[in-house]
Amino acid sequence: MIIKVWGCRGSLPSPGPENNIYGGNTSCVQISYKNICIILDGGSGIQRLGKYLDSGFTEIHILLTHLHIDHTMGLGFFQPLYDPNITVHLWGPSATVEPLLNRLRRYFSPPLFPVRMNDLPNHPVIHEIDNSDFEIGGLKIKSNYICHPGATLGYRFDDGEGVFTYMPDHEPALGSSNFPYDPEWTSGFELARNADLLFHDGEYTEEEYKSRVGWGHSSIDGAIDFARLCGVRKLCIFHHDPLNSDEKLEEIFNASMKSKNPQFVVELCREGAVYNLGGKE
Known part of the structure; x- marks a missing residue:
């Protein structure tokens, strides 16, 4: 399994000549396993992925965590959707309000987007999932x-050689009166338990999180606490605050690492990073 x-x-590009290490595209992660292509979320990064995707795929699976715009804004620009020889499957969370298909059609319609789902060469195959x-x-x-906030899923992938868990938008401290010491009542614990690689929300500093409880995101400190509770081997901090420069992200990250002193690998996620769980990253 390659991720x-x-x-x-990621961070926004600096106005000067400095490199933008962490990137500015919103959530999109590709999993390659044998001859299948799985894409996690349809943020702005999916447009570039579609451009460089192997042309040999005739079937693509897009698994959405939720339908907030930063996770769906790139779907209409994903070129394989316009290829009549490719079948695209869209998986996403079931909700009591209305079917997933109706919610996706709202994006694929004016004034948000000029092309309706029914106008695509192949109508995507819709899969509603929950637990x-x-x-x-x-x-x-x-x-x-x-x-x-809203119906949101986390995912766990197991290929028999490694386990990858994906929770880009997640507030594990919410709902537990004893976080991070009570796994039974901690959101997402079963998904991340003993994972080899965890991508997890780490948007805030611990001080920022105090005024944003309930917004659905985590501090880097909280992400480290959650990963420790779950016994993961490697944690990649995801969902950076795009208003932070690369330098600011690294400053916040280094402060959290010094404070928490995790006994497992932790790094800031960046665009272009590749992880091969066949080699037990």
């Missing part, structure tokens, strides 16, 4: 609802 990052809601266990091409997948 590539096309968007992690579900399923497989795509032999890859075992588990989805659970997690703490974030």
Whole structure:
């Protein structure tokens, strides 16, 4: 199982000649496993992914965590949707309000987007999921609802050699009166338990989080606490605040690392990063 990052809601480019290390595209991650292509979320990064995607795929699976605009804004610009020889499957959270299809159609319609779903060469195959266990091409997948405003899923992928957990928007401290010491009542624990690699929300500093409780996101400190509770091998901090420069992100990250002193690998996620769990990253 190979994971590539096309968007992690990174920092905005600096006005000067400095390199933008972490990138500015919103959430989009590609999983390659055997001959299947799975894409996690349809943020702005999916437009670039579509441009460089292997032309040999005739079937693509896009798994959405939720339908906030930063996770869906790139869907209409994903070129394989306009290829009549490719079948695109859209997976996303079930909600009591209305069917997933109706919610997706709202995006694929004016004034938000000029092309309607019914105008695509192949109408995407829609899959509504909740607390579900399923497989795509032999890859075992588990989805659970997690703490974030609106119906939101986290995902766990297991190929028999490694476990990858994806929770880009998540507030694990919410809902537990004893976080991070009570796994039974901590959102997302079963998804991340003993994962080899965890992508997890780390938008705030601990001070910023105090005034944003309930907004659906985590501090870097909270992400480290959650990863420690779950016993993960490697944590990648995801969903950066795009208003922070690369330098500011690294300053916040280094302060959290010094404060928490985790005994496992922790790094800031960046666009273009590739992880191969066959080699146990």
